[in-house]
Amino acid sequence: MDQSKIRNFCIIAHIDHGKSTLADRLLEMTGTVEKRNMKAQLLDRMDLEREKGITIKLAPVRMEYKGHELNLIDTPGHVDFSYEVSRSLEACEGALLIVDATQGIQAQTLANVYLAIAADLTIIPVLNKIDLPAANVDGVSAEVMNLLGCSKEDILCISAKTGMGVDAVLERIVKDIPAPKPSTSAETRALIFDSYYDDYRGVILYVRVVDGEIKKNAPIKMMATSAAGIALEVGALKPDMTPGTGLAAGEIGYIVTNLKSTREAKVGDTITLPNLPATDPLPGYKNVQPFVYAGFFPESNEYYQELKDAVEKLSLSDSALQFEPENSPVLGFGVRIGFLGLLHMDIIRERLEREYNLDLVVTNPSTDYQVVLLNDEELDIKSASDLPDPAKIKEIREPWIKGEIVVPQDYVGPVIQLIANKRGIHKNLSYVEARALVSFEAPLANLLTDFYDQLKSITSGYGSFNYGLDDYRVEDLVRVDFYVAGEIVSALSVMAHRSESQSLGREIVGKLKEVIPRQNFQVALQAAIGGRFIAREDISAYRKDVTTGLYGGDVSRKKKVLAKQAKGKKRMKRFGKVDIPSEAFTVMLKRD
Numbered sequence: 001m002d003q004s005k006i007r008n009f010c011i012i013a014h015i016d017h018g019k020s021t022l023a024d025r026l027l028e029m030t031g032t033v034e035k036r037n038m039k040a041q042l043l044d045r046m047d048l049e050r051e052k053g054i055t056i057k058l059a060p061v062r063m064e065y066k067g068h069e070l071n072l073i074d075t076p077g078h079v080d081f082s083y084e085v086s087r088s089l090e091a092c093e094g095a096l097l098i099v100d101a102t103q104g105i106q107a108q109t110l111a112n113v114y115l116a117i118a119a120d121l122t123i124i125p126v127l128n129k130i131d132l133p134a135a136n137v138d139g140v141s142a143e144v145m146n147l148l149g150c151s152k153e154d155i156l157c158i159s160a161k162t163g164m165g166v167d168a169v170l171e172r173i174v175k176d177i178p179a180p181k182p183s184t185s186a187e188t189r190a191l192i193f194d195s196y197y198d199d200y201r202g203v204i205l206y207v208r209v210v211d212g213e214i215k216k217n218a219p220i221k222m223m224a225t226s227a228a229g230i231a232l233e234v235g236a237l238k239p240d241m242t243p244g245t246g247l248a249a250g251e252i253g254y255i256v257t258n259l260k261s262t263r264e265a266k267v268g269d270t271i272t273l274p275n276l277p278a279t280d281p282l283p284g285y286k287n288v289q290p291f292v293y294a295g296f297f298p299e300s301n302e303y304y305q306e307l308k309d310a311v312e313k314l315s316l317s318d319s320a321l322q323f324e325p326e327n328s329p330v331l332g333f334g335v336r337i338g339f340l341g342l343l344h345m346d347i348i349r350e351r352l353e354r355e356y357n358l359d360l361v362v363t364n365p366s367t368d369y370q371v372v373l374l375n376d377e378e379l380d381i382k383s384a385s386d387l388p389d390p391a392k393i394k395e396i397r398e399p400w401i402k403g404e405i406v407v408p409q410d411y412v413g414p415v416i417q418l419i420a421n422k423r424g425i426h427k428n429l430s431y432v433e434a435r436a437l438v439s440f441e442a443p444l445a446n447l448l449t450d451f452y453d454q455l456k457s458i459t460s461g462y463g464s465f466n467y468g469l470d471d472y473r474v475e476d477l478v479r480v481d482f483y484v485a486g487e488i489v490s491a492l493s494v495m496a497h498r499s500e501s502q503s504l505g506r507e508i509v510g511k512l513k514e515v516i517p518r519q520n521f522q523v524a525l526q527a528a529i530g531g532r533f534i535a536r537e538d539i540s541a542y543r544k545d546v547t548t549g550l551y552g553g554d555v556s557r558k559k560k561v562l563a564k565q566a567k568g569k570k571r572m573k574r575f576g577k578v579d580i581p582s583e584a585f586t587v588m589l590k591r592d
Contacts, residue, residue: 010073012112013098071252091208094177101135106464180250188212197317215246227264290338295363297334310356397472505535
């Protein structure tokens, strides 16, 4: 294909603003997919994506329009996948910015616009859902003009669902988005912007060729991981895989390799040819590290091997997933898995339960902490139960994030109050038309469980939130342990700031009292820091009236029977075991 006829672009937006629906219309109007094969959210291949109405895995597709080759990348809209979005933007020359005419600009819209500007892309603003009665075209247009500094004539008003105005989008893509820059280098370089593992074919890479070309059966090499492989098949997605002879500079397509895991070909890596290797990799590659950790345990220990095999299979196609075996006295054997965020964790949990038929117990999510010992040795702990003896610890560092919240102006006060309650620091406040942008810093651990839900509650559902990891800071942190009937349950231990530890201990002990069933003996639930108890609740015993069979006679008969019962209860308390239900391990996620 003549390079001047190629247009590479992606669609960026906040969750649920209509990216995938617009992609459907574009496929339909360019005749890429026949009408009879058309279905909603065609590029979202996973059942989970269709049910939740969100894009989890990005998808490229090639279309033909008026003699031009249009390469579209449908990107995820959630903050957990922002690194993948940034790599997709690097593979393009332009971006369609979709804004919902009923909701206006939201946090992820801003984050993606910043990424697109940083990648120096041509941005075409598109107002979607204008056919809805609640659409506020003038108000949202003013927000977009403020954000991008464009004029009202530059904004396209469409309805992706009905197809209204979508032909104007195609015309603008051809007219405004520049063709790829001609390659000046003889070396071959291609950017991997996504990769996944296919059970039958091995690792499949989605790539943008920047310099040179990659032909079928050519040997290839990854510059960051140094893995070598063979391009067994090369082609484009239309939207199904269509093999070709090769991919030339400026083109987007797929490569089927003989690699065994996506860890060998990570998102953002540069592909080159071993016989003419490139000297400099493409910029922007980083090794994505998970920062949310949770323990996954099977309902019964006999399914541990099945869980381990399932997690290993999922990790083949998700290089961000990290896991290690974990053992708990209460829950038995399991795995501790690292995720990019809470949505990522939810998706993996649902996939394990659906695709591999597993019943899981998931412990409270936590983050990782950097511990410096008195002998200056540094440890990275992913679970509170791994914390060494406090007497040996010099300092503990916890991760902090930089966040942005976009809300209507009326809700600014409650939002700043919420940030303060989470030990956050409010940094800046700016206004875009009728919306406020609140910038803040906060410890990640405090935002893990119910921050998003509380934000939605206090802003009547209008608040949206975006964040990125900032740095690790030294804080006065302690480990809060929980005892059930005098026995420590290490899977319940949490890290907390000393100032919040007492209230947290009381709150969790109160929630445990609701989920742990009553026994025939009194059960004490306690929270402790080191050897000092800071909170306690008692689950009272079941009482059986043992005096019902007695009538008349001396009162000493009654006392004797009650004394015998008390003795039995005392013995039961010594030897009785409390069966802790799986809900107890997710009490942090329980809403009040």
